[in-house]
Amino acid sequence: MKKVTPKQGAVIRVAQVTNPRTQRVVMLRVTAAGRIAGRRYIKLYKVAKVATWVEVEATSWKQATAAVKGGRGKKVRAGGRKAREAKLAA
Numbered sequence: 001m002k003k004v005t006p007k008q009g010a011v012i013r014v015a016q017v018t019n020p021r022t023q024r025v026v027m028l029r030v031t032a033a034g035r036i037a038g039r040r041y042i043k044l045y046k047v048a049k050v051a052t053w054v055e056v057e058a059t060s061w062k063q064a065t066a067a068v069k070g071g072r073g074k075k076v077r078a079g080g081r082k083a084r085e086a087k088l089a090a
Helices: 039-045 061-069 081-089
Strands: 011-018 025-029 052-057 074-077
Touching: 011 061, 025 039, 025 061, 052 061
Parallel strands: none
Antiparallel strands: 011 025, 011 052, 052 074
């Protein structure tokens, strides 16, 4: 008989960064180490690494941004346990 384990939802990490041209706050996807995912965003917003982000259990970007706007999710700071584990795994 197979052992059934509960499904773990996908975690999406979202950081809020200010656009230097328009001064608008934009949401970007972040790696476990706190780096912005995507070189074009690093170049566009002139930020490579963030200090804090929000981890949300969601299956799509739309769900994740809606959850962050709604105040849900877990706030994470760079240099935490998960960041160190991700750095060691790489």
